[in-house]
Amino acid sequence: MSDSLDKIRVVLVNTSHPGNIGAAARAMKIMGLRRLYLVAPKSFPHEKAVWRSVGAVDLLENAVVVESLDQAVADCGLVVGASARERRIPWPTQDVRTAAGSIVEAATAGNEVAVLFGREDRGLKNEELQKCQFHLTIPTSEDYSALNLAAAVQVVAYEIRMADQQPRADQPWDVKLATADDLERLLIHYEQVMIALDFYDPATPKQLLTRIRRLFLRSKLDKMEINILRGILGATEKALGRPRDNT
Amino acid sequence: MSDSLDKIRVVLVNTSHPGNIGAAARAMKIMGLRRLYLVAPKSFPHEKAVWRSVGAVDLLENAVVVESLDQAVADCGLVVGASARERRIPWPTQDVRTAAGSIVEAATAGNEVAVLFGREDRGLKNEELQKCQFHLTIPTSEDYSALNLAAAVQVVAYEIRMADQQPRADQPWDVKLATADDLERLLIHYEQVMIALDFYDPATPKQLLTRIRRLFLRSKLDKMEINILRGILGATEKALGRPRDNT
Numbered sequence: 001m002s003d004s005l006d007k008i009r010v011v012l013v014n015t016s017h018p019g020n021i022g023a024a025a026r027a028m029k030i031m032g033l034r035r036l037y038l039v040a041p042k043s044f045p046h047e048k049a050v051w052r053s054v055g056a057v058d059l060l061e062n063a064v065v066v067e068s069l070d071q072a073v074a075d076c077g078l079v080v081g082a083s084a085r086e087r088r089i090p091w092p093t094q095d096v097r098t099a100a101g102s103i104v105e106a107a108t109a110g111n112e113v114a115v116l117f118g119r120e121d122r123g124l125k126n127e128e129l130q131k132c133q134f135h136l137t138i139p140t141s142e143d144y145s146a147l148n149l150a151a152a153v154q155v156v157a158y159e160i161r162m163a164d165q166q167p168r169a170d171q172p173w174d175v176k177l178a179t180a181d182d183l184e185r186l187l188i189h190y191e192q193v194m195i196a197l198d199f200y201d202p203a204t205p206k207q208l209l210t211r212i213r214r215l216f217l218r219s220k221l222d223k224m225e226i227n228i229l230r231g232i233l234g235a236t237e238k239a240l241g242r243p244r245d246n247t
Numbered sequence: 248m249s250d251s252l253d254k255i256r257v258v259l260v261n262t263s264h265p266g267n268i269g270a271a272a273r274a275m276k277i278m279g280l281r282r283l284y285l286v287a288p289k290s291f292p293h294e295k296a297v298w299r300s301v302g303a304v305d306l307l308e309n310a311v312v313v314e315s316l317d318q319a320v321a322d323c324g325l326v327v328g329a330s331a332r333e334r335r336i337p338w339p340t341q342d343v344r345t346a347a348g349s350i351v352e353a354a355t356a357g358n359e360v361a362v363l364f365g366r367e368d369r370g371l372k373n374e375e376l377q378k379c380q381f382h383l384t385i386p387t388s389e390d391y392s393a394l395n396l397a398a399a400v401q402v403v404a405y406e407i408r409m410a411d412q413q414p415r416a417d418q419p420w421d422v423k424l425a426t427a428d429d430l431e432r433l434l435i436h437y438e439q440v441m442i443a444l445d446f447y448d449p450a451t452p453k454q455l456l457t458r459i460r461r462l463f464l465r466s467k468l469d470k471m472e473i474n475i476l477r478g479i480l481g482a483t484e485k486a487l488g489r490p491r492d493n494t
Contacts, residue, residue, distance in 0.1 A: 026393070026395070026398075027398060029388060029390075029391045030387045030388055030391055030392060030393060030394050030398070031386075031387060031388060032387075032388035032390075054393055054395075055391055055393055056391065097409065138405070139278075139405075139408055139409065139412065140277045140278065140279075140408075141276060141277055141278060141279040141408075143276075143279075144276045144277055144302055144303065145277060146273070146277060146301055146302055147277050148273075148301075150398075151273075151274060151277070151397075151398070151401045154398045154401055154402060155401060155402065155405050158385070158386075158402050158405075161386055161387075161388075162344065162386065165386065
């Protein structure tokens, strides 16, 4: 297995049917992906998951089960969400082929990468999609687009494998990407400073924080840039006479 | 739906489980493919096929059920077989992405195209694979390559859809491709002439006919070229004093 593929986790959020978890594990393993995260699965472990996984039961045995999406992606430099629907606030979106290139590029540069798949019936919620740097779409027929969970995982895993087999650009980024956790702390810091500045009223939030979130997710911040931004926020707080928050 | 996708049929050969036929139909329809051919399915129609097809039951209702592979591909200008195994005689092979480009190119030029998928357990037999101009492979992990039938159809249909959305080269071939039936008649004609010439002994065939088959499949003969070759064979027979065979 390629080292890059080892950096990529598939995160299934709130899956209802354990059989779909097994089928997704099979789809992953066929393409060389092995790291499965389950956020609050309805039924797991479950014999139906084992049965549908066929020869991929090792992925189920090693699956990481967590309660919240944040726990599943905290250490990730790139978080991508599979999405079928149009969203109220447009978010950066890549088709699955382009997305697979971005995913493998980030993984090859040594970053942890998460690809999120939502519920069978309703996909990912807006607040979950807003944890993502970009959304990934799979082209489907206009007439019929009922791609099931395991089929979506299969197409994404296939494209990741194809991208992993491409020759690489030889100019990797010089600093590690910021993790999802780094970014959440930055956003909390922004919120605190904006409130302190009377720039932002949590009682009438509009979509200010969401737009800031989208901006920084899109910009693929690295760790050094995060430090710079937080340094500015800290300096602002200091100037306002408040202690710097240490989240 | 694109007109090109209308020219492409998926041919499932000797499928054992009707549920897999339904899941394959669903995978096709999601990507805009609608024409399903079933060669000697074990159980069809069947409620499990309907159940697994979800919203793609129209593909099942319109499926063409035939007894032999030749019936399923007789009018096709391009026949491609999904294959996982190494073959005794190497055959032209394209990865699924390249193959999808070839498939859409042929369909766009107005040719009927068939993509064959074999049995769940043993795939396509050698004699079936030797009906194909080329074989299509889906890259999988070295460790685990148990791609199931519907997942294979999903990846192939996805790549066909992606290829169909690409801008087209604007120099289509000037003559229609020969059909599978044209080619079978040419090969029978060759066999007869080679026997007449004492060049070929059906009692000890070796792989002579297979190699000729592979040659002409690979060359993507058009109808005019077939006529020329058969004209030569007919002229040979005439010179040998035998009536020209009219298969």
